[in-house]
Structure formats: structure tokens, C-alpha cells
Amino acid sequence: MRQLRAWFQRLRALPISEQSERDLSAELESHLQMHIEDNLRAGMSADEARRQALLKLGGVEQVKEHYRERRGIPLLETLFQDLRYALRMLRRSPGFTAVAVLSLALGIGVNALVFSVINALLLRPLPVERPGQLVFLENKSFNSQSFPNYRDLRDRNTTFSGLVGYRIAPMELESTGGATRIWGLLATGNYFDVLGVHPVMGRFFHPADDLRPRESPYAVLSYNAWRGRFGGDPAIVGKTVRINRLPYTVLGVAPPDFHGTELWYWPELWVPMMMEPQIENYTGTGWLDNRSTWDTWVLGRLKPGVSGAKALANLNTIAAELAREHPENNEGLQFKLAKPGLAGDYIGGPARAFTLGVLGLAALVLLAACANLASLLTARAADRQREIAIRLSIGAKRSRVVRQVLTETLVLSLAGGAVGYGLAFLLSEALTRWRAPMDFPVQFDVNPDWRVFLFALAVSIAAASLFGAAPAWRASRTDANAVLKGGGASWGRSRLAFRDLLVVLQVALCFVLVAACLISLRGLQQTLKMRLGFEPEDVSVVGFDLGLAGYSDEKSRALQQRVLETVEQLPGVLSAAYSNSVPLSIDQSNTTVYPPDKAGPRCSDGISATYYQVAPGFFATMGTRLLAGRDFTWHDDDNSPRLAIVNAAFGRQVLHSENAVGKHFRNGLSGPLVEIIGVVEDGKYESLTEFQAPALFWPILQNHNSTTTLEVRSSLPAAQMVREMRQAVAELDPQLPLYGTGSLNQMLGFAFFPTQAAAIALSAFGVLAIMLAVTGIHGLVSYAVARRVREIGIRVAVGARPSQVLRLVLGRIMTLIAVGSAIGLVLALATGQVLASVVYGASSRDPKTLAAVVATIALLGLVSSWAPTRRALRIDPVRALRCE
Amino acid sequence: MGERSDVWQGTLALMVLKTLEAMGPLHGYGIARRIEQTSGNQLLINYGTLYPALLKLEQEGYIASDWGVSDNKRKAKYYRLTRGGRRQLEREAKQWEQATAIVARFLAPEEQ
Numbered sequence: 001m002r003q004l005r006a007w008f009q010r011l012r013a014l015p016i017s018e019q020s021e022r023d024l025s026a027e028l029e030s031h032l033q034m035h036i037e038d039n040l041r042a043g044m045s046a047d048e049a050r051r052q053a054l055l056k057l058g059g060v061e062q063v064k065e066h067y068r069e070r071r072g073i074p075l076l077e078t079l080f081q082d083l084r085y086a087l088r089m090l091r092r093s094p095g096f097t098a099v100a101v102l103s104l105a106l107g108i109g110v111n112a113l114v115f116s117v118i119n120a121l122l123l124r125p126l127p128v129e130r131p132g133q134l135v136f137l138e139n140k141s142f143n144s145q146s147f148p149n150y151r152d153l154r155d156r157n158t159t160f161s162g163l164v165g166y167r168i169a170p171m172e173l174e175s176t177g178g179a180t181r182i183w184g185l186l187a188t189g190n191y192f193d194v195l196g197v198h199p200v201m202g203r204f205f206h207p208a209d210d211l212r213p214r215e216s217p218y219a220v221l222s223y224n225a226w227r228g229r230f231g232g233d234p235a236i237v238g239k240t241v242r243i244n245r246l247p248y249t250v251l252g253v254a255p256p257d258f259h260g261t262e263l264w265y266w267p268e269l270w271v272p273m274m275m276e277p278q279i280e281n282y283t284g285t286g287w288l289d290n291r292s293t294w295d296t297w298v299l300g301r302l303k304p305g306v307s308g309a310k311a312l313a314n315l316n317t318i319a320a321e322l323a324r325e326h327p328e329n330n331e332g333l334q335f336k337l338a339k340p341g342l343a344g345d346y347i348g349g350p351a352r353a354f355t356l357g358v359l360g361l362a363a364l365v366l367l368a369a370c371a372n373l374a375s376l377l378t379a380r381a382a383d384r385q386r387e388i389a390i391r392l393s394i395g396a397k398r399s400r401v402v403r404q405v406l407t408e409t410l411v412l413s414l415a416g417g418a419v420g421y422g423l424a425f426l427l428s429e430a431l432t433r434w435r436a437p438m439d440f441p442v443q444f445d446v447n448p449d450w451r452v453f454l455f456a457l458a459v460s461i462a463a464a465s466l467f468g469a470a471p472a473w474r475a476s477r478t479d480a481n482a483v484l485k486g487g488g489a490s491w492g493r494s495r496l497a498f499r500d501l502l503v504v505l506q507v508a509l510c511f512v513l514v515a516a517c518l519i520s521l522r523g524l525q526q527t528l529k530m531r532l533g534f535e536p537e538d539v540s541v542v543g544f545d546l547g548l549a550g551y552s553d554e555k556s557r558a559l560q561q562r563v564l565e566t567v568e569q570l571p572g573v574l575s576a577a578y579s580n581s582v583p584l585s586i587d588q589s590n591t592t593v594y595p596p597d598k599a600g601p602r603c604s605d606g607i608s609a610t611y612y613q614v615a616p617g618f619f620a621t622m623g624t625r626l627l628a629g630r631d632f633t634w635h636d637d638d639n640s641p642r643l644a645i646v647n648a649a650f651g652r653q654v655l656h657s658e659n660a661v662g663k664h665f666r667n668g669l670s671g672p673l674v675e676i677i678g679v680v681e682d683g684k685y686e687s688l689t690e691f692q693a694p695a696l697f698w699p700i701l702q703n704h705n706s707t708t709t710l711e712v713r714s715s716l717p718a719a720q721m722v723r724e725m726r727q728a729v730a731e732l733d734p735q736l737p738l739y740g741t742g743s744l745n746q747m748l749g750f751a752f753f754p755t756q757a758a759a760i761a762l763s764a765f766g767v768l769a770i771m772l773a774v775t776g777i778h779g780l781v782s783y784a785v786a787r788r789v790r791e792i793g794i795r796v797a798v799g800a801r802p803s804q805v806l807r808l809v810l811g812r813i814m815t816l817i818a819v820g821s822a823i824g825l826v827l828a829l830a831t832g833q834v835l836a837s838v839v840y841g842a843s844s845r846d847p848k849t850l851a852a853v854v855a856t857i858a859l860l861g862l863v864s865s866w867a868p869t870r871r872a873l874r875i876d877p878v879r880a881l882r883c884e
Numbered sequence: 885m886g887e888r889s890d891v892w893q894g895t896l897a898l899m900v901l902k903t904l905e906a907m908g909p910l911h912g913y914g915i916a917r918r919i920e921q922t923s924g925n926q927l928l929i930n931y932g933t934l935y936p937a938l939l940k941l942e943q944e945g946y947i948a949s950d951w952g953v954s955d956n957k958r959k960a961k962y963y964r965l966t967r968g969g970r971r972q973l974e975r976e977a978k979q980w981e982q983a984t985a986i987v988a989r990f991l992a993p994e995e996q
Contacts, residue, residue, distance in 0.1 A: 002944040009943040023961070030960045031913045031931070037956065038917075058932030070936040070943075 013072050024067060028060055078400065079407070086408040096380065097412070099775055100373055104416020104463060105423060106768055107369030111362045112424035112448070112456040117431075118355050119455075120263070120446040126341060127257045129196025130301075134261070135308060136340040137163075137298040137315070139333060143344035145298050146291045147273075149322060149330065150188075153298070156318050159311040160300040162194030167296055168265060169279050172548040172737055174242040175229040179737045181545065182225070183441050185260055185267035186276055192220075194301050195261065201226075202237035202252025210272040213288060217248040218272055223256040225268035243271070245550035246278055261299055263341040264442050281547035281706065291329040292668070299340055308337050328669055354758070361516060361765050366463060368509040368769055372776035374467035375502040377409065379783045381471040388475055389483035398476055405475045409468030410461070417460030424448065424456070440586050440750075470498060503780060503813070504820040507857065510773035511824025512831070515853045517766025519832075522849050524759040527752065533583065533647070533683010535623030536744040538574075539713050540721040541582065543740035544729060547706035556706040559732060563710060564615065566728045572716040575621040579614040580705035582622070582744070583685045583695075584751040587707070593696065594666040595654055596673055606669070607654050609646075609694040610685040613705045618697070619645075619680055621713045629661035629678030637701040645678040650694035688751055709740065718743035770860060777864040781813055785868045792872055793880025802873055809872045810865060817861040821854060828853070896929070896937050898980070901946060901965060901973040909964040911954060912938060938963060946972050 013020065032053050039049035057063060068074075090097045125131035137145065137153075145153070150165040157163065166187040173182045189210025197204070200223065209216045219241060221230070230236055240247045248271070259266040271279060276288055287293055302311055312335060319333040342348035388401055428446045435443060546556035560578055567576045581587040592606035612618075616632040619625075627648060636643055644665075651660030664673040685695050710729075714721050722741050729736060740747060785792075792805060800808075832845065903918045904910060910918065915938075916931045941947045946969035952962040965973070 002946075005945050006940065006943040026959065027912065027961045028935070030911070030954075030958055033958060034911075034913045034954065034956070034960070035931075056931050058930045063932035063935055066932070066936045067939060070939050 010071065010073050014076065016072060016077075020071070024064060028057070028063060032057065032060075078403075082404045082407040083411065085404060086411045089408060090411065093380075096376065099779070100376060100412050101416045101419060103369040103372050103772055103775065104413060104460075105419035106772070107366035107420070108417045108456060108459050108463065109420030109423040109427075110765075110768065111359070111366055111459055112421050112452055113427050113431075114355065114359045114362045115455045116424060116428045116446050116448045116452045117444075118359060119449065119451050120444055121342065121351055121355060122339075123451060124449065126261060126263075127197075127255075128261070131340075133161075133302045133304070134195075134340045135300055135302060135311070135337045136344045137300060138336045138338050138344040139319075140336070142294045143297070143338075143346045144295045146294050146329065147288050147296045148291045149333075150296050150298050152322060153315065153318055154188075156321070157300075157311075157314055159303055159306045159314040161303045162190050163298060163300040164188050164191045164194050165273060165296040165298050166191060166261075167273070167276070168267070169271070169276075170545065170548065171243050171269075171271075171279055172245065172545065173229070173269070174245075176231065179549075179735055181548065181737050181739045182229075182268045183265070184269040184271060184279075185265075186273050186279060187270050188273045191270065194299075197255065197258050199252035200255045202250070204252055204254075205270075205272050210274050213274045213277055213286070216272045216274055217246065217278075218251045218275075219243065219248045220251050220270040221253050222259065222266065222268050222270075223254055224266070226253045229268070243269075244278060244281065244548045248275075259445075261340050262297075262343060264343075264347065264444060266441055266443055268441075291326055297343070312337055358761060361513065361762070364509050364513060365765055365768050365772070366459070367466075368506055368513070368772045368776075370463050370467040371502045371506040371509065372772050372779075373412070373463075374470050375499050375506075375776060376779050377467060377471040378474060378499055378502075379779070381405070381474045385478055385483050388478050389480040392478065392480040393484065401478075402472050402476045405472045406464075406468055409471070410464045413460045413464035413468070416463075417456055420460075421448075421453065421456040424452070499780060500812070500816055503777065503816045504823065506773050506776050507817050507820025507861075508824040508827060510769045510860070511821050511853060511857055512827050513769035514766045514856050515824070515828040515850070517762045517769075518849050518852055518856075519828075519846070520759045520762040522846060524755050527688060527755050530688070531681075531683070533624055533681055533685075536748055538715065539622065539711055539744040540718045540725065541712075541740060541742065541744055541747055542710045542722060542725045542729065542738055543708065544710075544736050544738050545707045546736075549733070549736055551706060553704055553706070556708075557701075557704055560615075560700075560708055562732055563708075563729055566731070567710065567712060567725060570712075570714075570724050570728065572714045572721070574713045574715065575617060576710070576712045577615045577617040577621040578708050578710045579612050579618050579700065580707050580709065581612060582709055582711065582747070583610075583612075583683060584688070584748055585709075585740070586750060588686050591667060591696070592669075593650075593654055593694075594669065596664040596666055607694060609650055609654070609696045611696045611698060613698045613700040613703045615700050618711070621711045623713070624683065625681045627679045627681055628659050629676070631678060632699040632701075634701070636699040640702070642672055642674045642702065643677050643699060644674045645680060645697040646676050647680050647682050647695045649682045649692040650696060651676075651679055652692075653694050684751075688755065711744070718746075770856075773860055774864045777813065777817075777861060778868065781809070781865045782868040782871075784812070785809055785872045789875060789880045792875050793877040796875060797877035797881065805873055805875075806869065809869055813865055814861065817857065821857050824857075825850065825854075894976075896933065897941055897946075898973070898976050900934075900937065900941060901969055901976070904947065904963060904965040905970065905973055909950075909952075909962045911952075911960040911962050913960075915963065941969070945969075 032050075035053035035056065036049045039052055040046065044052060054060070126134065128134070136143075139145065145165070147165065150163070154163040154165075164187065166185050169184050169186045170181055171184050172179055189205055189207035192199075192204035193206060199220070204220055205216065205218050209218060221236065226232060226236060233239070236250050237252055239250050241250055242248070254270070260270075274288070277286065280287065300311070302308070315335040319330070319335055322330040323333050336345075338344040338348060342351055391401060392398065425448055428448055431446050432444065435441075546559060551559065564576060564578055567573065581589070589611055590608050591611050593609050594606050614632070616634055616636075619631055629645070632643070632645070646654075646660060648658070651657050651663075654665055655663050657663060660676045660679055663676050665676070666672070667674055680697070682692055683695070684690060685693055710725060712721060712725060716724075722743075726738055726741065729738060788808075792808065795808070796805065828850070829845065899919050899922075900915055903915050903922070907914075907918060912934055913931075916929065916934050919929065938947070938949075942949055942963075946966060947963045948966050949961050949963050951959060954960040
């Protein structure tokens with residue numbers, strides 16, 4: 001207890017007051033006076049009396065020092081002193097401080113930004129109750145289940161306290177602004193209960209509200225939708241809204257930070273799953289009871305105390321039962337569990353790989369910044385050797401000197417970290433506000449939270465230890481005698497050993513980052529030149545969904561044809577058609593097809609193919625070459641036998657034939673035979689990275705789809721063409737909301753986006769690396785020249801030619817750059833695989849790219865050495881020998 | 885800069901407290917002289933070590949200080965025992981007695 005009081009008193013005494021010092025001096029003075037008087041009384045002379053008194057006291061200054069040590073907290077006091085000294089030193093060389101803080105800010109900032117993204121995607125828990133208990137269900141083939149399978153899992157499992165199913169659903173919503181297509185979520189009745197979310201207004205729907213199809217026209221609004229589309233109407237609960245031209249009742253509003261369980265998809269409203277027939281408006285067999293459509297996402301909450309492994313075993317037992325009961329759909333069914341938030345491993349896998357790869361690159365940038373700083377600091381430390389030597393010789397403890405050097409590096413590092421965090425903060429806000437160039441509401445909340453702050457702090461301190469270790473160690477090894485005697489001038493031979501390593505490291509890192517940048521740019525270039533299977537130039541598209549607008553099949557067929565007729569008459573139109581969707585857009589569908597000659601084909605013989613429902617003239621409009629057979633005509637309708645056109649890859653993979661015209665295949669395990677009447681060229685359908693995927697085209701008159709994309713090839717500019725197309729549709733139905741309008745190239749932005757994003761990110765890293773390397777090498781060469789002014793002066797005075805001076809100054813640096821490049825080259829080749837996973841088409845073995853990198857590094861070396869080298873050549877020997 | 889052992893600091897503190905109890909309020913010089921006297925001049929302490937020790941006792945709250953005037957009309961800082969200090973003195977004195985008694989038993993000739 002008393003100890004605590006003592007420490008408290010010491011803390012209080014920290015702001016050392018003058019009064020305290022005066023008291024101390026007064027007390028000691030009075031002590032001495034009394035002692036001297038006693039001594040005089042004992043018969044000593046005045047001088048002797050004083051001397052004896054002082055001896056007995058033990059030296060006034062020493063007593064004062066001991067007193068001071070006990071009075072305050074010496075550790076804190078010296079720390080403050082070090083801090084003030086560090087700030088003073090840094091203020092004295094503003095150029096160095098600015099460069100150092102900027103380099104660190106860039107290095108730490110970029111790491112904080114990437115970590116912010118990783119935090120948002122992988123670390124931050126969902127804003128629901130006990131998110132650790134939630135798992136996402138996948139199976140071997142898909143990341144989604146069929147709805148009847150979901151129901152069986154829900155009813156038969158023993159390890160989940162709840163299983164929910166949900167489905168992304170576009171809907172037509174009428175709000176104060178008119179009818180628009182919005183993106184919502186169909187969710188089973190237990191969705192909100194299992195997640196444990198509470199409404200901010202009204203209520204949510206519950207399992208009792210989701211029992212039978214078409215009987216629960218309810219909607220729950222997201223907070224953003226409530227504010228944005230309904231103006232934050234306080235009386236919204238109970239109001240009716242029209243979704244797909246039918247009335248729904250608003251039950252309540254979700255809390256502002258709840259955006260569903262998928263991090264990348266923020267639905268505007270939730271509708272009970274049983275309303276699916278009205279929301280999706282598919283014709284054909286009811287989706288809710290169809291075991292062969294696998295597009296329900298399933299999420300479960302584990303019972304408390306149940307492990308993932310136990311739940312998985314339970315699920316797979318049920319899977320075996322389902323396989324026995326429905327072998328045609330569920331044969332070989334096996335489940336996997338994944339972390340919720342990124343559509344299982346479909347997005348999760350690539351997202352993890354990509355962000356961790358980028359974090360690796362960011363770490364390299366930071367390393368380069370640290371190398372930069374370490375070399376600058378060791379140079380500075382060499383300059384301050386005299387100062388350190390003097391301090392050591394008047395009695396400073398070595399540990400104190402080292403601590404002061406470390407304090408300086410820590411101040412730099414924290415300053416850089418603070419600026420870097422600020423930059424990351426601003427950039428992540430911008431990133432959160434950014435919307436992807438597509439018609440689909442992808443957005444992320446990457447705003448930094450406490451985890452990112454701690455990360456930035458930790459990285460700052462780690463960086464300080466990295467680049468501060470060298471100068472601190474240097475300071476601790478200073479031989480005071482040698483320095484004070486010899487003046488510390490070094491002739492630059494062996495003393496540069498450590499700085500040489502730093503230059504090599506920097507150049508190697510720079511090489512790797514520039515290589516990554518150029519390789520990815522080249523990959524992007526390749527991507528832009530690849531064969532897509534159609535010619536997007538001069539094609540404009542407009543999309544609309546007649547099913548969502550309440551059209552019956554008959555009416556939608558009629559409207560589609562009338563729209564086409566109208567558009568074909570427009571001036572400047574070379575060719576027009578419509579289809580359900582276009583390749584490389586977000587709306588892609590697959591089906592499983594089977595070769596015809598197998599008697600009783602099994603599930604495993606099936607081949608998955610992307611399909612489209614197209615009108616006659618589609619291929620001509622899209623610029624897809626017809627290799628054999630014929631296009632559809634307007635006579636290929638319901639009364640004709642079943643027909644299809646396939647691409648060459650389909651023919652090869654399903655029918656093992658180069659010319660599939662006239663051959664047949666089966667659509668679905670028990671589907672009818674379909675005749676192939678034409679073969680078109682191969683192309684890209686779902687992503688740019690696929691290779692020779694089979695595709696199948698149905699005549700839209702036989703396979704109707706009310707989701708429509710209108711394509712027009714014309715010589716007019718896209719903006720004008722789109723205007724005309726919109727007008728043509730509006731004349732036929734002014735209420736119909738249109739989406740996805742623009743040139744086909746614009747629409748393709750979605751497909752090209754990942755590669756473009758990666759290329760931009762990598763280029764940014766490359767530029768950062770170059771900036772850091774230039775400042776680093778420039779600093780070093782300047783320093784080397786400055787140190788050797790005398791030597792150069794002497795050499796010139798005895799007749800050295802400029803080329804010899806050049807060799808002297810540049811020789812070492814150029815060797816170091818060469819060595820660094822060699823190491824960088826090896827590293828770049830080794831990490832080529834990593835790069836290929838990030839950027840499509842990137843190959844690290846491309847000789848032209850590598851040559852470009854080498855040239856860049858060489859240029860970089862020359863540019864950064866340019867100014868100091870010129871200074872070296874201009875050295876006037878007389879002046880050089882005079883000063884110093 | 886010498887090393888000071890905590891044991892030495894501890895006994896010095898005890899001696900200071902006892903001196904103040906016996907003599908009443910006293911200034912630093914007086915305490916030092918009195919300690920030397922009481923030990924029969926066997927203990928020759930370095931007067932300088934007294935002041936940090938006095939500060940420690942003051943921080944712990946066992947003694948309190950005031951500026952006053954000495955016999956020779958000099959300004960001096962006087963220290964006095966607090967109630968807590970008195971209690972601490974009793975405690976420490978008892979501890980010392982116990983300690984010396986135990987050691988004495990070890991050092992006494994075998995009684996067998």
C-alpha cells in the first residue's frame with residue numbers, strides 16, 4: 001500500500017518544478033552550513049571545515065542526482081527528454097524527415113488499406129447474433145442446393161438450431177420515383193429469427209408467414225431502401241408497395257448495418273420464399289418443388305456446443321438418404337461447410353487468394369520503404385558519430401544513447417504510420433462508395449475499424465524495429481576514442497558494406513514489383529485482344545424483364561416481336577435481334593446435356609453447357625460466325641420439332657464430332673432428343689478465364705423467356721442508338737423499366753473488371769516501388785559523393801579524366817544495381833505462379849516483358865544517380881581540398 | 885554512483901524513524917549526527933545517502949516535512965514522525981527483535 005502511495009507521489013512530482021529544485025538546494029546548503037559551524041566550533045580552520053563537511057556529505061551534485069532519481073520516475077523523464085531531442089533533430093533536417101515520413105506513409109498506408117479489405121471480407125463478423133455459429137452449406141458440385149433438398153435438410157437434421165435458404169431475386173418495384181428494377185432477396189420464413197436480427201421499425205416475417213406458395217405477400221425493406229426509395233417515410237409499416245405489379249405489405253425495416261449474409265450483395269428488400277412463383281415468374285414446373293434446379297443458398301446456425309465436423313457428418317448422412325430416395329438428382333451428393341459471407345468458396349476462394357497475394361505485395365512495398373529508410377538513417381548515423389562519441393565520453397550510458405536513437409526511429413515510424421493510416425482511411429472510404437461498372441449491386445464496406453488501427457500500429461512499430469535496428473546497433477558500437485581522434489572520415493571502402501546490402505535489397509524488391517506491374521499490364525493487353533466469340537464493336541443493348549412487369553407469356557412474346565419490328569425500321573440499323581441474355585453478362589444459365597446414344601444415361605455422363613434463348617438474326621447481330629448448318633428462322637416455333645444451335649466445343653465434347661449438324665442430344669436426363677441445325681464458333685460465356693466451354697442456343701420461339709435483351713448492330717454512335725431503342729420500347733409500354741442499357745463494350749465492363757482492377761492495383765505498386773527506389777538510390781549516391789569530395793578533388797587534381805571520376809562514383813552503385821536486378825529476376829520468375837492466379841494471361845516467362853523490366857531498372861538507376869554524378873564531375877579540386 | 889542495497893536502506897529508515905521518535909522533529913543534519921552518536925560512532929554513514937532515504941520515507945507517508953528555523957536562526961527543513969510512521973516503527977522494531985532472536989539461537993553454543 002505504502003509502495004503505491006510512494007509511486008503516486010513520484011508521478012505527481014514529474015512536472016519538475018523550480019520550487020522543488022530550490023528547496024533541495026536550500027536544504028543541502030543549510031545542512032552544509034550547520035556542519036561547517038560544528039566543524040569550526042571543533043577547531044578546524046574555515047577551509048578545512050568546509051572541505052570536511054563536503055566530504056562527509058559526499059558531493060553536492062551527486063546527492064542531488066540521487067535525490068532526483070528518487071523524486072521522479074527517471075525512466076519517464078529520460079523518455080520525454082529523448083522524445084524532445086528526437087523531435088528537435090528531425091525538425092533540423094526537414095528534407096530528410098519529409099522523405100522518411102512519406103516513404104513510411106506510403107508503405108504503411110498501402111498495407112493498412114489492403115488489411116482493411118481483408119478485414120471487411122474475411123475477419124469482421126456479420127452483424128448478427130453470435131456469428132461464429134453460422135456456416136454456409138456447399139456440395140461437391142455447386143455452392144447452392146435445390147429447394148426440396150433444403151426442406152429435407154431443414155426437417156431432418158439434428159445438429160442445427162436453424163437452416164435458412166435464400167435466393168437473389170431481381171424485382172420490379174414501384175416507388176415514388178416510378179417503376180425500377182431492384183435487387184432483393186427471397187428468404188425462408190425463419191431467416192431473420194435464425195440470424196437473430198431485430199427490426200428498427202415494424203416487424204420481420206416468421207416461419208408462420210411462409211407456409212404456402214403465393215399466400216404471403218409481405219416485404220421487409222432494407223434501411224437504405226427505406227431512406228432512399230421511400231424517403232424515410234415514418235408511416236411505412238403496413239403500407240402497400242407494388243412488386244412485379246402486385247401488392248405487397250411492408251412489414252418492417254431492417255437495421256442500418258444489416259445487409260444480409262452475403263458481404264458483397266446488399267439487397268433492398270426481403271420477401272418470403274413462398275412468394276417465389278410470383279417474384280420469379282418462371283413458366284414451367286414449380287421451382288419450389290424442383291429437385292433438379294440447384295440455386296438455393298443455404299446457411300445454418302450450429303446448435304451450441306456442436307462442432308462443424310459433427311454437423312457435416314449429420315448432413316452427409318442425410319445426403320446419403322437423399323441420394324437413395326432421389327437417385328436421378330442426388331446421386332453422389334456430399335456436403336461441405338464454408339464460412340458465410342462470400343457465397344461459400346465460389347467468391348471466397350478467389351477473394352482470399354487475391355487479397356492475400358496483394359497483401360504480400362504490399363508487404364514488399366513496405367520492406368522497400370524500410371530498406372530505403374535504413375540506408376538513409378545509417379548515413380545520418382555516420383554523420384552523427386562525432387556527436388555520439390562526445391556524449392559517450394562525458395559519461396552517457398551506451399544504453400541511453402541507443403535508446404535515444406531508437407526513440408527517433410519510433411517517432412518517424414509513428415508519424416509515417418499516422419499519415420499512412422489517414423491515407424488508408426480516405427482511400428477505403430472512396431472504395432466503399434465505389435460501385436462496380438455493372439448493373440448488379442456489388443458493394444463492400446471496407447471502412448477501417450479498430451482491427452485496422454491496431455494493425456497499422458503494429459506495422460509501424462515493426463517497421464521501426466526493422467529500419468531502426470541498424471543505426472541503433474551502429475550507435476552502440478561507436479568507439480568514442482577512435483572517432484574523436486580520427487574525425488571519423490571514411491574513405492568509403494569497407495564501411496559501406498551494410499548500405500550495399502540495403503541497395504541490393506531495394507533494387508531486388510523494386511524489380512519484383514515492377515515486373516509484377518508490367519507482367520499484369522501485358523496480361524491485360526492479351527485479355528483485350530482475345531477472341532470472345534462475337535464482335536462487341538458497334539453493338540448496343542437494352543434490357544427489360546416482361547415477366548417482372550406482369551406480362552403473360554403470350555403478351556410478352558407479342559411485345560418482343562413488335563419491339564424487334566419497330567427497331568429494325570430505325571435508320572442506321574444494320575441488324576437487330578433479341579435474346580434472354582448475352583455472353584459475359586451477369587445473367588448466365590446452364591443446363592446439363594447428355595449424348596443421345598447411351599441407353600439410360602446416368603447423372604455422371606452429363607455435360608454442363610451454358611444456354612441462351614435467341615431470336616433469328618442473333619448471330620449476325622452479335623458478329624458470331626456460323627461454321628456449319630443454318631441460323632434459326634421465324635418458322636422454328638412451337639409447332640416444329642425441337643431444335644438447337646451449338647458451338648464447336650459443344651460438338652466436340654458432347655458428341656465427339658467436328659460437325660454436329662444433323663446430330664442429336666438430350667437436354668436433361670429424361671428430356672427429349674434435340675436436333676442440332678447449326679454450329680457456331682467458340683467463345684467466352686461465363687468468364688474470361690474459361691477455355692472452350694460448350695454453349696447451346698435455343699430458338700426463343702420454342703423456348704420462351706420473358707427476360708429480354710435487345711441487341712442492335714448499327715453504324716450510329718452507341719449513345720444515339722440506345723436513345724432510339726429506349727424510345728421504341730417506351731412507345732409500346734411506357735411503364736416498362738429498362739436496365740443494362742449501353743454499348744456492348746460498356747456492358748462487358750463486368751467481365752473485364754477483375755483483370756483491370758488487378759492491373760491497376762499492381763501498377764500502383766510498381767509506381768510506388770519505383771518512387772521508393774529512386775529516392776533511395778538518389779540519397780545514397782548523393783551521400784557517397786558528398787563523403788568523397790576530398791578524394792575526388794585529389795584525383796582530379798592529379799589528372800583523373802571525367803570518365804574515371806564517373807567510374808569511381810557510379811561503379812559501385814551500378815554493380816549493386818546489377819546484383820539486385822539479378823536477384824529480383826530470380827524472384828520474379830519464382831513467383832510467376834502467384835501472379836498468374838491474380839491476373840489472367842500473365843506469364844512471368846515472357847522475355848519481352850522481362851527485358852522491359854531490366855531496362856526500367858537500369859533507367860531508374862541512371863536517373864537517380866544523374867544529379868549527384870553531375871555534382872561529382874563538377875567538383876573543383878581546389879575548393880574541394882580547401883574545405884573539409 | 886554506488887549500489888545501495890535495500891537492506892541498508894531499510895535499516896537506515898528504521899534508524900531515522902527511531903531518532904525522530906526519540907528526539908521529536910529534527911532537520912536532516914541533526915538526524916545524521918544523532919544516528920552517528922547513538923551508534924557510538926561505530927556507524928559512519930555517508931550523510932548524502934540520508935536525503936534520498938528521507939524523501940522515500942516522506943513519499944511513503946511515514947514522516948512529514950516543514951520549513952522551520954533552527955537554533956542558530958537558520959532556515960532548515962524539519963522532519964517529524966506521522967502516526968503511520970509511529971505504527972511502522974513499532975512493526976519494524978518487532979520484526980528486528982524477532983529476526984535477531986532467531987539468528988541468536990543459531991549462533992548460540994549447542995545446548996545438548
